[in-house]
Amino acid sequence: MVRALTEAYPDAHCELDFGTPLELAVATILSAQCTDKRVNEVTPALFAKYPTAADYAGADRTELEEMIRSTGFYRNKAASLMGLGAALVDKHGGEVPRTLEELVELPGIGRKTANVILGNAFGVPGITVDTHFGRLVRRWGWTEEQDPVKVERAVGELIPRKEWTMLSHRVIFHGRRVCHSRKPACGACLLAKDCPSYGLGPTEPAAAAKLVRGPEAPRLLELAGVVEEVPERTVEQAAAKEPLA
Ligand code: SF4
Numbered sequence: 001m002v003r004a005l006t007e008a009y010p011d012a013h014c015e016l017d018f019g020t021p022l023e024l025a026v027a028t029i030l031s032a033q034c035t036d037k038r039v040n041e042v043t044p045a046l047f048a049k050y051p052t053a054a055d056y057a058g059a060d061r062t063e064l065e066e067m068i069r070s071t072g073f074y075r076n077k078a079a080s081l082m083g084l085g086a087a088l089v090d091k092h093g094g095e096v097p098r099t100l101e102e103l104v105e106l107p108g109i110g111r112k113t114a115n116v117i118l119g120n121a122f123g124v125p126g127i128t129v130d131t132h133f134g135r136l137v138r139r140w141g142w143t144e145e146q147d148p149v150k151v152e153r154a155v156g157e158l159i160p161r162k163e164w165t166m167l168s169h170r171v172i173f174h175g176r177r178v179c180h181s182r183k184p185a186c187g188a189c190l191l192a193k194d195c196p197s198y199g200l201g202p203t204e205p206a207a208a209a210k211l212v213r214g215p216e217a218p219r220l221l222e223l224a225g226v227v228e229e230v231p232e233r234t235v236e237q238a239a240a241k242e243p244l245a
Pocket residue numbers: 139178179180184185186187189190191192195196197198199200201
């Protein structure tokens with residue numbers, strides 16, 4: 001399954017736009033209960049206005065809230081960003097720290113966010129257990145754990161450490177494009193033959209193909225071996241389905 005995921009998503013990556021560890025921390029806080037696409041619409045102006053931790057610490061709350069309003073829960077998120085800025089200035093010289101222990105002490109940063117930052121901004125292998133990751137690894141029988149920390153530990157024992165970050169991206173990509181929460185596209189899934197949960201969603205290829213999302217849909221359908229059976233029109237429709245949530 002890991003090999004198939006690698007073939008399907010060779011360039012899987014963090015779908016949040018960022019240039020620095022601070023920007024990634026900010027974008028990850030904003031991504032709670034919000035699509036990455038929406039966050040990426042908001043962050044260019046935000047990053048330009050608040051380039052340093054001190055800028056968030058000293059931000060005008062109303063102004064900051066207004067800039068991030070469209071990402072939802074903007075009052076809480078603004079409070080987290082201001083708290084994060086202040087904590088970084090007070091305890092870390094304005095820099096984002098590089099250890100899980102230090103990161104999870106920061107306002108707005110939980111274990112999931114800390115692993116995203118470690119893996120993507122600092123190159124430290126990390127397993128990101130978000131809602132997609134947890135759902136998929138349980139469907140695959142890799143673990144039965146519900147608690148994200150226990151899921152992280154269980155999967156960490158199965159997969160070599162150096163692969164943790166890319167595996168996280170690939171699993172999350174598959175969860176967003178194919179193995180959806182309510183209606184997984186089992187009949188058009190490249191993992192179908194190895195998946196113990198095959199049949200959880202529609203197994204008829206043409207019906208399942210309509211559920212596959214994202215610009216890579218035609219290639220994913222081809223890898224699943226269903227492209228011949230799917231009318232051209234359906235493949236195009238699948239490719240056009242955005243955003244990935
Ligand atoms: S076969 Fe179905 S349940 Fe299994 S990974 Fe594919 S879409 Fe998900």
